[in-house]
Amino acid sequence: MKAFVVEKIKDKEFTTGVKEVEKPILSEHEVLIKTSYSSLNYKDALSSTGNPGVTIVFPHITGIDVSGIVAESKSNLFAVGDEVLITGYDLGMNTNGGHSEFIKAPDTWVIKKPDNISLRELMIYGTAGLTAALSVNELLNNGITSGEILVTGATGGVGSISVAILSKLGFDVIALSGKEDQIDYLKSIGAKEIILRKDFDIENKRPMGRERFSGVIDTVGGNILAEALKQIKYDGVATCCGLTASPVFNTNVFPFILRGVRLIGIDSVEASLAKKTQAWEKIASDFKINTLEKLVNEISLNEIQQAYKEILAAKAVGRYLVKL
Incomplete structure (x- = not known):
């Protein structure tokens, strides 16, 4: 599968780019998600530079957000075909993240897509x-x-x-x-x-x-x-x-x-799944905004590297949406 990979060459020297990597293999209580969309965040940009406060495991796939469809499941909580999302926890930090065609994750990180919101919209929010x-x-x-x-x-x-x-x-x-x-x-x-x-x-x-x-x-x-x-x-x-x-x-x-x-x-990374789920339900209803498309810059895996430069230079505006 294709993924945006950060590799360590030597101490404090890293290289990044889109590569072919092995598709993940599931263990018990995990799901394999076919990625539909991801996004870019400041933490992703730091991870791409090898910032040790974010990532210490290399090679590494960035992307702390993902939305998509369950392709395989070894979980009693999710079935093949479920539309889901993940934000935070260790995803995209020292666990391979959403900037790949497939990701695997523990079922305790995964949230079912709320009604009245699309997988694309979920990742514009991210x-x-x-x-x-x-x-x-x-x-x-x-x-x-x-x-x-x-x-x-x-x-x-x-x-x-x-x-x-x-x-x-x-x-x-x-x-x-x-x-x-x-x-x-x-x-x-x-x-x-x-x-x-x-x-x-x-x-x-x-x-x-x-x-x-x-x-x-x-x-x-x-x-x-x-x-x-x-x-x-x-x-x-x-x-x-x-x-x-x-x-x-x-x-x-x-x-x-x-x-x-x-x-x-405010911490959105380790917040409980219940707290996150409640917030996503709000985003899909009372908090849902009608100016969402004004916030979004849609890019591909191949455009992530340049987008990270914009983020780290404080030139980014709104949200980067990564379509896979």
Whole structure:
């Protein structure tokens, strides 16, 4: 079968490309999935460079997301012909991932496709969409039902889908981005206002700022998260799911003890299957957006290498969909 493979040549030197590899052989409680679609994520791009924080087993097939049809099954939970998806767990990290014509996986990672959504749509959302849905759920579950929501890293996968979902739900979405040339794109997917990163990412010594945002969905970390926390209204909520700006941020306790602000971490990788399933059901219903096609760049296995360069150079916008 064909797959996008990362191979280690020597220490800190790797090569990538599409190769013919052996089709996987199943063990008990595993399924073999004929891949229909996968996607590209920042973690995939890191894996392709041999980043040891993501992948240490080589040769390796990237792709932390996959949707497709069960081709073989040694599981009591899934039958041949079932339409399914996987996001997260170890898929695409140290277990061969979705950028291949077939993948095998434990049945405990697999989710049946919800109604009212296609295998293609599932992978436009992918891990980014799941993370966005989990983030929006935390806002709703903590009483944030109206007002202005700041979305940082808004042109990225999680950011773009968060903007679109929040807009559908009736929030006033304030999109923060460093890409001045993408203002029209952000407005087309539902942003009411755009704040440029250069105007926001300014470190200052104020312990708090003016109350503005009912909530924040932060995808970048660093000083941007620190500054956002200072501008959240009383009893507001911020979610944090990314670190593209920095894994470190300097803040103080005042937003937490004077305004009751809550900071909630979002992890879509090891979330329980039940939690993931519930989020995917939301994506197929209440959170389903009508601007999905505006987010997508559809590519083949042969185009993955160039797309990774775009992602690592912070030039990517929206979502990359890999069709197999």
